[in-house]
Amino acid sequence: xxxxxxxxxxLQVAPLALVFLLFLVVPIVTIVVVSFFDYNTTQIIPAFLIxxxxxxxxxxxxxxxxxxxxQFAAITWAITLVVGFVVAYFLAFHVRSATWQTVLFLVCTxxxxxSNIIRMISWIPFLGRNGLLNxxxxxxxxxxxxxxxxxxxxxxxVLAYVHLYTLFMVVPIFNSMMRIDRSLLEAARDxxxxxxxxxxxxxxxxxxxxxxxxxxxxVTIVMGDFVTVRLMSGGQxxxxxxxxxxxxxxxxxxxxxxxxxxxxxxxLLTVAAMMRLVDIRKEL
Amino acid sequence: MARTNSKGLGRRKVLKGAVxxxxxxxxxxxxxxxxxxxxxxxxxxxxxxxxVSAINEIAEKCKADLGITLQMTALDxxxxxxxxxxxxxxxxxxxxxxxxxxxxFPANTLQAMNVKKIKYFDKIVPIFTSGKLKPDxxxxxxxxxxxxxxxxxxxxxxxxxxxxxWFTMIPTIYNADTLGIRPDLVGRKIENWKDILDPRFKxxxxxxNIPSIGIMDAAMICESAGIVKYGDKGxxxxxxxxxxxxxxxxxxxxxxxxxxWKTFDESVNLMASGEVVIQSMWSPAVTAxxxxxxxxxxxxLKEGYRAWGGGLSLAKHLQGAQLxxxxxxxxWYLSGWVGAFLNRQGYYSAVLxxxxxxxxxDEWGYxxxxxxxxxxxxxxxxxxxxxxxxxxxxxxxxxxxxxxSCWNAVMDEDRxxxxxxxxxxxx
Numbered sequence: 001x002x003x004x005x006x007x008x009x010x011l012q013v014a015p016l017a018l019v020f021l022l023f024l025v026v027p028i029v030t031i032v033v034v035s036f037f038d039y040n041t042t043q044i045i046p047a048f049l050i051x052x053x054x055x056x057x058x059x060x061x062x063x064x065x066x067x068x069x070x071q072f073a074a075i076t077w078a079i080t081l082v083v084g085f086v087v088a089y090f091l092a093f094h095v096r097s098a099t100w101q102t103v104l105f106l107v108c109t110x111x112x113x114x115s116n117i118i119r120m121i122s123w124i125p126f127l128g129r130n131g132l133l134n135x136x137x138x139x140x141x142x143x144x145x146x147x148x149x150x151x152x153x154x155x156x157x158v159l160a161y162v163h164l165y166t167l168f169m170v171v172p173i174f175n176s177m178m179r180i181d182r183s184l185l186e187a188a189r190d191x192x193x194x195x196x197x198x199x200x201x202x203x204x205x206x207x208x209x210x211x212x213x214x215x216x217x218x219v220t221i222v223m224g225d226f227v228t229v230r231l232m233s234g235g236q237x238x239x240x241x242x243x244x245x246x247x248x249x250x251x252x253x254x255x256x257x258x259x260x261x262x263x264x265x266x267x268l269l270t271v272a273a274m275m276r277l278v279d280i281r282k283e284l
Numbered sequence: 285m286a287r288t289n290s291k292g293l294g295r296r297k298v299l300k301g302a303v304x305x306x307x308x309x310x311x312x313x314x315x316x317x318x319x320x321x322x323x324x325x326x327x328x329x330x331x332x333x334x335x336v337s338a339i340n341e342i343a344e345k346c347k348a349d350l351g352i353t354l355q356m357t358a359l360d361x362x363x364x365x366x367x368x369x370x371x372x373x374x375x376x377x378x379x380x381x382x383x384x385x386x387x388x389f390p391a392n393t394l395q396a397m398n399v400k401k402i403k404y405f406d407k408i409v410p411i412f413t414s415g416k417l418k419p420d421x422x423x424x425x426x427x428x429x430x431x432x433x434x435x436x437x438x439x440x441x442x443x444x445x446x447x448x449x450w451f452t453m454i455p456t457i458y459n460a461d462t463l464g465i466r467p468d469l470v471g472r473k474i475e476n477w478k479d480i481l482d483p484r485f486k487x488x489x490x491x492x493n494i495p496s497i498g499i500m501d502a503a504m505i506c507e508s509a510g511i512v513k514y515g516d517k518g519x520x521x522x523x524x525x526x527x528x529x530x531x532x533x534x535x536x537x538x539x540x541x542x543x544x545w546k547t548f549d550e551s552v553n554l555m556a557s558g559e560v561v562i563q564s565m566w567s568p569a570v571t572a573x574x575x576x577x578x579x580x581x582x583x584x585l586k587e588g589y590r591a592w593g594g595g596l597s598l599a600k601h602l603q604g605a606q607l608x609x610x611x612x613x614x615x616w617y618l619s620g621w622v623g624a625f626l627n628r629q630g631y632y633s634a635v636l637x638x639x640x641x642x643x644x645x646d647e648w649g650y651x652x653x654x655x656x657x658x659x660x661x662x663x664x665x666x667x668x669x670x671x672x673x674x675x676x677x678x679x680x681x682x683x684x685x686x687x688x689s690c691w692n693a694v695m696d697e698d699r700x701x702x703x704x705x706x707x708x709x710x711x
Contacts, residue, residue: 042369042387042388042390042391043391059703060707061703061706061707061710064710064711065706065710068710124553124557125557128557128558128559129557129558129559130557130558131557148487151559152542152543152559230546233543234490234542234543234544234545234554235493235543235544235545235546235709236536236541236543236544236709237709237710238706238709238710242709243706246495246702246705246706248362248366249362249365249366250362250495250698250699250702251365251366251369251370251387252699
């Protein structure tokens, strides 16, 4: 490559690089810097302290909250993976006509035309003590007193997560499945594989990139979430996001920044682990 | 516009003013003429505050009477604190709660106002000046408004012990909070704060999850149940905080609470749907439940009320014609129309005398004197709220505000308290 070509390449990369620098690198560096600052009730004081991290990591509340957040992420991930895979499988292999595939795929996305919060809140009257579900069950004589665990519990939090984020699994897995050469499935059947064997030895390995991308979406969203946890648990559960919100509302920005850095590291580690399992770039 | 420019107002203000000029031309000149009236015609004041007091009707009336354009931005309490401290140039008038004032004023982004320029200063309810509603009243615990009402001098950020000429905030609205109950579902008489702990209400109670306020409700409950005896509920020691939070965690683990609410709407929904039958509540939230045709009572309790209040404060950067306009707005605010409007919402206004002149005798009797309504009682928008014969929960202004046992507060151990509160929510 000659000299001029190199410059042209740099020029072509420059706009995107600048955007990333301005809107990704600079904010993150700022957060890291602030996380070492000192603060009092009304001021943030430039300094270099590890007190924020010390206070955070030595508190049992932090560990409890992180554990709870990881728990929510793991459960949500497992359920959305199973549901997402089944839905994608149905769309990709059982629906024969391309038109119907598109139509059904669009049906999956329709809920996303309303806001997250609205979809979440709509569960509250449904699951409540005198809600639709409880009244129906009592009316049918299945239970004689309302089920209390349905709302303002870990159950309702996970339910909302699954409802909100399954599509993020469906889309990439569906995408991977559509790329699978159908003759591979025929070859598997001709070689005498049962349906399960084909699924496990052919379809799942070829869907790995889709599964990895979907997993990254779901896990990162759930770990950073604070609205769902607060609304659906009725304030009974904590999450890392909520901890940060509380700190910020009291102007304790450095403490919130320290927490953000820890969460970022944790999420990066999780994503890195997933990337080790699946080399997304190679498989795409 | 050219004329305003020649008076030295910046281009930006002129542009802002221009937005409202069309509306202003219609009928502004009828307003009370004051010495500033000419100069303030095209001024815009940006007011930030909580949803309870950022009321569009007030902005419209202000435009009609004074020609001043008010741009109201409604935020939640936490966001107001953040704006005042971190973006002091983004507003002109800050509507701040008294307990927040203790945190916000020392940040030096607000300016105290000269009481000589406030026409009705002497008529402001004495809770905000001397701290005593009546000469023989005891000043309640917590961040009582009078303790943050005065600073030592012009430009000072240090709160004065007694009255000075420099006033931090003009009280806008205040109220005395207590527990809300569903009389149809509790099935017993509710008299004390500790009644929320009754095993009969297991899984059907709630308190609010705003640490600085929630801890005060918790303190009222703990004190009522004889679990903790506080020196000052509004300024607890670490030991008192520990005891209070430990008790809350124990109660939470036993399943006494259904939820912890953070916004007005959440509290209304919890109550209206029957998820809870007794919880901490705000007065207009009780009204909102009742407006759905569901019985709800704002229950007066033996231990008294937990009070709160908000006030208008001036941004540090205000000066010249804008500062004059801000004073004019404040004097107008206290002159009666707004007071009557706020009283009709069930809140209390700062200057009673002028508000009374703007209300009918029946309205005043119902809202402020605890008398049964003679006719229908309407809210400020004209919707009928109560039928003839109705009596306000908690009785008269003096019965309620005279029974305040503590004010929402910022404690010295604030940081520790929030850590412990997070522990409670995470438990």
